[in-house]
Amino acid sequence: MSTLISPRPSSRSDQDWPGHRLLVRAPLRLDCGIDFGPFTIAYQTYGTLNPDRSNAILVCHALTGDQYAADPHPITGKPGWWETLIGPGRVLDTERYFLICPNVLGGCMGTTGPQDLNPASGEPWALSFPVITIRDMVRAQKLLLDHLGIDSLFCVIGGSMGAMQVLEWGASYPARVFAAVPIAGAARHSAQNIAFHEVGRQAIMADPDWCGGRYLSLDRKPVRGLAVARMAAHITYLSEAALHRKFGRNLQDRLAVTYGFDADFQVESYLRHQGSTFVDRFDANSYLYITRAMDYFDLAAEHGGSLAGAFEGTRSRFCIISFTSDWLFPTSESRETVHALNAAAANVSFVEIATDNGHDAFLLHEPELFETLRGFLNGCAEHRGLRR
Amino acid sequence: MAASGDSALLNFGAAAPATLPPGTAGELRQDLRLIAEMVEPGSRVLDIGCGDGALLAYLARQKSVDGRGIELSQSGVNACVGHGLSVIQGDADRDLEAYPAGAFDVVVLSQTLQATHRPRRVVEELVRIGRRAIVSFPNFGFWRIRFGLLLTGRMPVSHCLANPWYETPNIHLCTIRDFVALCDEIGVTVDRSVTLDRHGQPYSLDPRGSLANLLAEQGIFVLCGSANP
Numbered sequence: 188m189s190t191l192i193s194p195r196p197s198s199r200s201d202q203d204w205p206g207h208r209l210l211v212r213a214p215l216r217l218d219c220g221i222d223f224g225p226f227t228i229a230y231q232t233y234g235t236l237n238p239d240r241s242n243a244i245l246v247c248h249a250l251t252g253d254q255y256a257a258d259p260h261p262i263t264g265k266p267g268w269w270e271t272l273i274g275p276g277r278v279l280d281t282e283r284y285f286l287i288c289p290n291v292l293g294g295c296m297g298t299t300g301p302q303d304l305n306p307a308s309g310e311p312w313a314l315s316f317p318v319i320t321i322r323d324m325v326r327a328q329k330l331l332l333d334h335l336g337i338d339s340l341f342c343v344i345g346g347s348m349g350a351m352q353v354l355e356w357g358a359s360y361p362a363r364v365f366a367a368v369p370i371a372g373a374a375r376h377s378a379q380n381i382a383f384h385e386v387g388r389q390a391i392m393a394d395p396d397w398c399g400g401r402y403l404s405l406d407r408k409p410v411r412g413l414a415v416a417r418m419a420a421h422i423t424y425l426s427e428a429a430l431h432r433k434f435g436r437n438l439q440d441r442l443a444v445t446y447g448f449d450a451d452f453q454v455e456s457y458l459r460h461q462g463s464t465f466v467d468r469f470d471a472n473s474y475l476y477i478t479r480a481m482d483y484f485d486l487a488a489e490h491g492g493s494l495a496g497a498f499e500g501t502r503s504r505f506c507i508i509s510f511t512s513d514w515l516f517p518t519s520e521s522r523e524t525v526h527a528l529n530a531a532a533a534n535v536s537f538v539e540i541a542t543d544n545g546h547d548a549f550l551l552h553e554p555e556l557f558e559t560l561r562g563f564l565n566g567c568a569e570h571r572g573l574r575r
Numbered sequence: 576m577a578a579s580g581d582s583a584l585l586n587f588g589a590a591a592p593a594t595l596p597p598g599t600a601g602e603l604r605q606d607l608r609l610i611a612e613m614v615e616p617g618s619r620v621l622d623i624g625c626g627d628g629a630l631l632a633y634l635a636r637q638k639s640v641d642g643r644g645i646e647l648s649q650s651g652v653n654a655c656v657g658h659g660l661s662v663i664q665g666d667a668d669r670d671l672e673a674y675p676a677g678a679f680d681v682v683v684l685s686q687t688l689q690a691t692h693r694p695r696r697v698v699e700e701l702v703r704i705g706r707r708a709i710v711s712f713p714n715f716g717f718w719r720i721r722f723g724l725l726l727t728g729r730m731p732v733s734h735c736l737a738n739p740w741y742e743t744p745n746i747h748l749c750t751i752r753d754f755v756a757l758c759d760e761i762g763v764t765v766d767r768s769v770t771l772d773r774h775g776q777p778y779s780l781d782p783r784g785s786l787a788n789l790l791a792e793q794g795i796f797v798l799c800g801s802a803n804p
Contacts (some may be wrong), residue, residue, distance in 0.1 A: 507663075530674065538656050
């Protein structure tokens with residue numbers, strides 16, 4: 188586990204993280220009915236846009252991810268969350284493709300979120316920030332692509348919440364998506380997943396330092412609540428087999444249990460570490476808002492109750508990927524998406540990768556995942572007429 | 576939300592990717608080669624039980640078809656997708672219902688019908704989602720199988736039916752005559768049929784005759800639903 192470079196100072200909108208910024212001045216109509224703006228989109232790019240602007244790949248990050256997909260994280264110093272996938276000669280080849288990875292609306296790494304200042308009050312937005320949806324995130328990303336002059340994406344790709352954004356892109360802007368790769372995702376958030384998110388949110392709100400969401404104005408930080416939220420969520424990202432393989436019932440730096448509530452077991456110590464490092468890089472209110480966006484996601488409901496209706500007439504090429512041991516976004520959910528795409532007579536590939544790494548597998552080195560992605564993207568690139 | 580009209584932005588060319596496995600007729604199984612000959616260039620094809628994608632790759636390369644596949648084995652699916660083919664992990668019993676009627680010009684089910692749980696339902700689905708369906712299967716009425724069972728009293732094992740009874744995936748074997756009777760019963764029209772001898776060479780025998788049912792080791796049938804003559 189890496190050491191922390193610096194503790195996170197109280198965030199403000201003038202936070203100077205490395206990378207690009209786009210200030211969107213015209214208000215964006217959100218699903219909740221509010222016209223929101225102006226706001227900032229922070230994003231990273233990798234590779235070079237080709238002259239006919241046909242090689243752009245939009246990389247959508249997950250709940251606690253950010254735009255630093257292939258750079259060291261400015262707070263933790265850890266490698267980018269998809270560094271194994273992105274780079275010269277890698278699957279997302281930066282010598283061939285132009286990659287754009289924006290921080291989502293409501294995020295806490297430069298794109299406007301609840302920790303930023305509400306210009307009307309001069310205070311951080313906190314809970315006066317509007318509730319955003321996956322579709323709102325995608326609408327904001329579309330504005331970024333308009334700004335970059337990219338009419339048609341070669342590919343939209345992402346895992347988990349990133350996969351939700353990919354599906355939303357495929358449904359909302361089909362003509363702008365040549366290929367779509369939702370990994371370990373679903374077309375709606377399940378009751379079980381909403382339940383886990385609610386546990387996380389209640390942990391944050393139960394922390395006295397949360398202060399009704401106004402902790403930044405009061406110079407406090409609900410680190411205990413946010414850490415518990417992260418610990419509970421982290422369990423859902425793993426599998427029983429992976430936990431057993433990594434930790435079993437092994438004890439942490441001791442030969443016998445202590446008959447107390449210290450972290451006797453390695454798995455406890457691991458979770459505590461996950462919780463305590465997470466709070467240094469993530470904002471508690473952002474966590475509330477982004478989990479809410481995932482809970483509200485139901486692509487079929489956006490299209491009159493028919494998931495196939497969401498993809499009607501699409502000409503995008505889809506590659507749906509799931510993992511055998513992922514119980515948070517199980518294969519059955521991906522298969523529902525596949526069936527809906529089949530019902531829309533869409534061009535779809537569907538691969539389930541055998542692994543015991545659980546939901547987190549989309550972030551790990553999974554050779555079969557990489558081979559599948561490479562083959563799919565190469566096939567699409569040839570159909571698109573992209574030169575090597 | 577339809578993409579039509581916006582497609583000028585994109586290049587949806589149907590050319591086969593160069594990453595496909597070698598798509599030469601010489602490397603195709605004999606029954607697949609005959610099936611490939613029955614497919615019109617440029618058509619929309621669904622290959623159910625597409626294995627390693629050999630037929631799809633061949634059709635994409637030689638006939639510019641818009642091909643899709645369904646394959647049960649994960650390794651088969653991954654190999655296909657890794658070669659740029661559009662293939663989903665699934666099976667004929669579960670995954671055909673989602674497709675709309677007439678979604679494909681041709682639906683291919685080669686050497687798979689006998690491994691499905693509900694072959695009757697599968698045949699009905701084939702002619703629903705495809706304007707034509709091409710079905711090939713091993714003929715359990717083949718004389719060597721009949722005599723093998725008669726003389727040895729053991730379940731037949733041949734190169735078409737290579738597994739012993741306790742580990743065969745073939746749970747619904749039928750004869751050519753059985754298959755024709757099923758088509759008659761569910762109102763499916765046999766448009767064309769080819770029967771193959773032990774060496775994969777086609778016979779020109781009437782599939783309704785008892786000679787075909789005795790001499791052919793495999794049958795290939797082109798079907799269409801009564802609604803799509």
